[in-house]
Amino acid sequence: MSKSIAILAGDGIGPEVTKQAVKCLDAIAEVFNHKISYQEALIGAAAIDATGNPFPEATEEICKATDAILFGAIGHPKYDNDPTAKVRPEQGLLAMRKKLGLFANVRPVNSYEVLLPISPLKEEIIRGTDFVVFRELTGGIYFGEPRGRSEDGNIAFDSCVYTKHEIERIAHYAFKAAEKRRKKVTLVDKANVLATSRLWRETVTALAKQYPEIKLDFMFVDNAAMKIIQNPKHFDVVLTENMFGDIITDEASVISGSLGMLPSASLGTNQSLFEPIHGSYPEVAGQNKANPIGAILSAAMLLEYAFQWHEESNLIKKAVAKTLDEGFTTEDIFKENAKGTEEVGDKIASFIKSDSKVLAN
Numbered sequence: 001m002s003k004s005i006a007i008l009a010g011d012g013i014g015p016e017v018t019k020q021a022v023k024c025l026d027a028i029a030e031v032f033n034h035k036i037s038y039q040e041a042l043i044g045a046a047a048i049d050a051t052g053n054p055f056p057e058a059t060e061e062i063c064k065a066t067d068a069i070l071f072g073a074i075g076h077p078k079y080d081n082d083p084t085a086k087v088r089p090e091q092g093l094l095a096m097r098k099k100l101g102l103f104a105n106v107r108p109v110n111s112y113e114v115l116l117p118i119s120p121l122k123e124e125i126i127r128g129t130d131f132v133v134f135r136e137l138t139g140g141i142y143f144g145e146p147r148g149r150s151e152d153g154n155i156a157f158d159s160c161v162y163t164k165h166e167i168e169r170i171a172h173y174a175f176k177a178a179e180k181r182r183k184k185v186t187l188v189d190k191a192n193v194l195a196t197s198r199l200w201r202e203t204v205t206a207l208a209k210q211y212p213e214i215k216l217d218f219m220f221v222d223n224a225a226m227k228i229i230q231n232p233k234h235f236d237v238v239l240t241e242n243m244f245g246d247i248i249t250d251e252a253s254v255i256s257g258s259l260g261m262l263p264s265a266s267l268g269t270n271q272s273l274f275e276p277i278h279g280s281y282p283e284v285a286g287q288n289k290a291n292p293i294g295a296i297l298s299a300a301m302l303l304e305y306a307f308q309w310h311e312e313s314n315l316i317k318k319a320v321a322k323t324l325d326e327g328f329t330t331e332d333i334f335k336e337n338a339k340g341t342e343e344v345g346d347k348i349a350s351f352i353k354s355d356s357k358v359l360a361n
């Protein structure tokens with residue numbers, strides 16, 4: 001089989017973790033005799049430096065012409081520390097999501113037995129955690145109008161806007177995912193305060209009638225933020241709006257062991273993109289310290305969602321698990337005898353190649 005992938009490595013640790021994901025994809029291509037071609041494109045601060053635009057047209061064209069997109073991370077301290085900057089790397093990421101219609105961001109969260117002891121949370125609480133967050137990605141306060149500043153600069157405003165259509169299309173994805181899981185959807189919102197959240201509750205309640213075997217429950221986001229670390233096994237499929245989903249998934253990454261561990265898929269009707277949920281972690285950029293597993297598991301999600309290569313995807317996940325079992329990790333996981341980004345990528349790729357028969361069974 002022959003497939004093409006756009007590689008948008010971005011800024012900070014983006015290039016080094018994406019390189020490890022590509023290494024694992026190459027290992028899969030070798031084992032299964034697939035042909036995967038890559039097209040690199042600019043995004044974020046790197047794209048601003050080169051073109052003045054954080055999501056250049058050439059990048060958009062490449063994204064549209066390929067079978068799937070693998071994205072690293074964007075962001076640079078020179079913009080983070082300058083609130084007056086007119087053009088920002090994050091605008092590139094948001095423009096890409098909006099222009100490509102990537103409205104459903106899927107963020108799986110699970111615990112790893114071997115990593116339970118390093119968690120600040122109690123083992124018995126997080127053992128067996130397995131839920132997935134469906135985060136709406138192209139609406140809400142990230143995109144609502146009006147937004148901006150008053151003329152005198154003393155007032156700033158953002159608008160949270162949702163349409164019924166935007167809620168329904170991601171809710172269908174969440175309910176369909178629940179059908180294949182433990183048949184439970186928890187809608188996380190702030191319906192006691194926000195009009196948009198009340199529209200979410202009303203719309204999702206009506207839509208749930210189409211999925212009679214799915215149990216729907218509701219939770220306010222402040223309570224959910226607490227319950228996710230107090231009783232994570234309560235959750236199966238979490239459905240939520242853009243900003244709440246952003247926040248609770250960084251929080252949930254503590255259950256998996258590190259923010260560097262969590263992958264995601266951003267799905268639309270015509271294209272799909274795969275990215276670790278973390279950012280550009282500029283403090284260690286270029287130092288071979290970043291955990292590449294979120295990026296590598298994003299490549300596994302790409303094979304599953306974009307190509308329907310399930311066996312291939314499982315092989316990557318098993319190689320990651322085996323690497324963790326051996327305690328072969330970057331410093332954010334096991335500090336003692338920590339390995340580099342490259343070494344962890346090499347190890348996972350070598351397990352994919354050498355143990356493909358053993359791991360597949």
Ligand SMILES: NC(=O)c1ccc[n+]([C@@H]2O[C@H](COP(=O)([O-])OP(=O)(O)OC[C@H]3O[C@@H](n4cnc5c(N)ncnc54)[C@H](O)[C@@H]3O)[C@@H](O)[C@H]2O)c1
Binds near residue numbers: 093261276280332
């Ligand atoms: N999707 C994205 O591209 C994305 C996501 C979040 C933040 N950002 C941007 O990244 C920049 C830095 O933001 P931030 O510091 O808030 O978030 P961040 O995710 O880059 O880092 C937060 C913390 O998480 C940990 N971490 C993150 N990735 C890791 C990895 N791969 N391995 C080990 N540890 C990891 C580190 O402790 C780090 O200090 C900002 O410019 C921000 O806008 C981009």
Ligand SMILES: CC(C)[C@H](C(=O)O)[C@@H](O)C(=O)O
Binds near residue numbers: 090094
């Ligand atoms: C960088 C930022 C715009 C982005 C978001 O908030 O969606 C990030 O935090 C993420 O989770 O992908």
Ligand SMILES: [Mg+2]
Binds near residue numbers: 247
């Ligand atoms: Mg985030």
